[in-house]
Amino acid sequence: MCLVAAVAVIRRGWAEVLFSWPTRGRIEQAIRLDPGNAFHHVAFGRILEEGGADPRPALREALLRLPADALLWVRLGLAEEAAGNTAEAERLLLGAAERSRKHDVRWTLANFYFRQGKETEFVHWARETLLMAYGDSTPLFDLAASLLVAGTRIRSEVLPPDRRPVWIQYAFWSAARKDWVEVEASAGYLGGPKEEAERATLASLAEVLLASYRNEAALELWQRLGRRGVASLEWRIQAHKGVSAVTFASDRRWRVNLTGDQPERCELLVRLVPPGVTEIRWKPGRAVEGFYWEARGHSPSPTPVRRVWWQEGRMPMVKDSLSRVALVYERPPRHVRFEGELHVELIP
Numbered sequence: 047m048c049l050v051a052a053v054a055v056i057r058r059g060w061a062e063v064l065f066s067w068p069t070r071g072r073i074e075q076a077i078r079l080d081p082g083n084a085f086h087h088v089a090f091g092r093i094l095e096e097g098g099a100d101p102r103p104a105l106r107e108a109l110l111r112l113p114a115d116a117l118l119w120v121r122l123g124l125a126e127e128a129a130g131n132t133a134e135a136e137r138l139l140l141g142a143a144e145r146s147r148k149h150d151v152r153w154t155l156a157n158f159y160f161r162q163g164k165e166t167e168f169v170h171w172a173r174e175t176l177l178m179a180y181g182d183s184t185p186l187f188d189l190a191a192s193l194l195v196a197g198t199r200i201r202s203e204v205l206p207p208d209r210r211p212v213w214i215q216y217a218f219w220s221a222a223r224k225d226w227v228e229v230e231a232s233a234g235y236l237g238g239p240k241e242e243a244e245r246a247t248l249a250s251l252a253e254v255l256l257a258s259y260r261n262e263a264a265l266e267l268w269q270r271l272g273r274r275g276v277a278s279l280e281w282r283i284q285a286h287k288g289v290s291a292v293t294f295a296s297d298r299r300w301r302v303n304l305t306g307d308q309p310e311r312c313e314l315l316v317r318l319v320p321p322g323v324t325e326i327r328w329k330p331g332r333a334v335e336g337f338y339w340e341a342r343g344h345s346p347s348p349t350p351v352r353r354v355w356w357q358e359g360r361m362p363m364v365k366d367s368l369s370r371v372a373l374v375y376e377r378p379p380r381h382v383r384f385e386g387e388l389h390v391e392l393i394p
Contacts, residue, residue: 088118101125116146120154132162149178153186160189168193172204176212183212187219197228201235210240214247221254229255230263238270245271253282256316261344261368265318281317289314298392306385308375315373315390319363326371327360327393334388336378341369 088108095101105122112118123138139158142151152175159168172186179186190200205212217232233255239245249271255264283291283300288307291300291314302314319326319341326339337356341363351369354361363369373390377383 088121095125100129102129114145116142116148116151119145120151123158124154127158127161147178149175149180152178156186156189160193163193165193169199169203173206176204176209177206179209179212183215184219187216191223197225198231201228201231210236210244214244214251217251218254221251221258224258226255226258226260226263230260233263233267238272256282256318256370259342259344259370261318261342261370265320265368279318279320281315284313284316286312291315298394300390302388302390304375304384304386304388306383308383310383311374311376313372313374314388317371319369319371321366321368323363324365325360325362329391329393330357330359331389331391333357334384335381336376336384337388338374338376339371340374341371343367343369 088105092101102122102125105118105125109115109118109122119138119142123135123142126132126138127135135158139151139155143155152171156168156171156175159171168189172190175186176183186204187200190204191197194200194203201216205216213232213236217229217236220226220228220232229251233248233251236248239248248267252264252267252271255261255267281293281297281300283293286308288305288309289302289312291302293300300315328339334356339352339354339356339361340350341352341361342350343364351364351367352361361371363371375384
């Protein structure tokens with residue numbers, strides 16, 4: 047008995063040595079020496095697949111020896127799908143989900159049902175995936191947008207109600223697609239920050255809304271941020287290559303420096319002006335070409351609601367309207383880009 051046990055140990059040890067330098071011949075020899083080792087069959091399946099052969103027989107042998115390994119169920123399921131056996135692939139992938147609640151298994155099932163075009167099953171497993179999501183969920187949003195005809199179905203059926211980080215990602219993903227209905231609906235669902243770490247992220251979302259002329263939605267989100275958030279009616283210096291600015295005198299005076307490398311059109315200062323403000327006045331100082339103030343309503347229109355050149359010194363505001371006001375530089379035709387300083391001073 048001792049001799050038999052010693053021989054078995056030697057066989058398994060030599061099989062491990064062969065497994066450490068995996069070629070087809072060595073893995074086949076390792077399987078003969080230690081046929082009960084599931085990982086040798088997995089390695090053989092990988093070699094078969096890389097060589098263009100069918101890996102399923104080797105993966106089945108591995109699964110027989112290690113039936114609790116959910117990832118083996120996934121690998122064999124994907125191999126069955128690639129071979130056209132979708133029913134068997136589905137059975138195996140669902141078997142993996144019974145054995146593991148990990149994110150990767152759920153994500154694999156969501157992808158499988160997306161490829162099969164099965165909306166109901168996709169929605170279920172997409173939601174299950176997001177319940178366990180970590181990191182970037184935008185690839186799943188992309189799949190959902192491609193499969194589900196109505197964009198609102200992602201928000202109403204796929205997003206888990208208690209996963210706020212997922213909702214925040216969805217809001218920014220919708221903004222990148224310029225789907226402002228979904229952005230504003232998501233922002234409304236999120237409400238104010240539930241923890242301090244969310245505050246800066248939601249303030250960034252409000253800035254995105256402001257930059258896209260969603261004035262009311264931006265103001266509402268800032269108001270929900272409270273005093274510790276970014277104040278909703280402050281002037282903001284916009285970041286552009288070739289532009290820098292220094293603020294003086296409690297948000298009423300700025301020295302804006304343009305190096306000549308700035309974009310041909312760029313906003314320099316931006317703020318929301320609430321209803322009731324009748325005009326904005328400033329000291330125009332020396333005459334400069336290419337600078338003007340403009341005011342826009344809640345959404346972009348072909349032309350601004352108001353546009354006033356720098357030299358005029360005042361801009362009447364639209365009565366009873368929340369407006370997005372910006373100081374803009376735009377290179378005049380047949381001029382080089384402005385290079386130098388612009389002194390901006392508002393008159394109370």
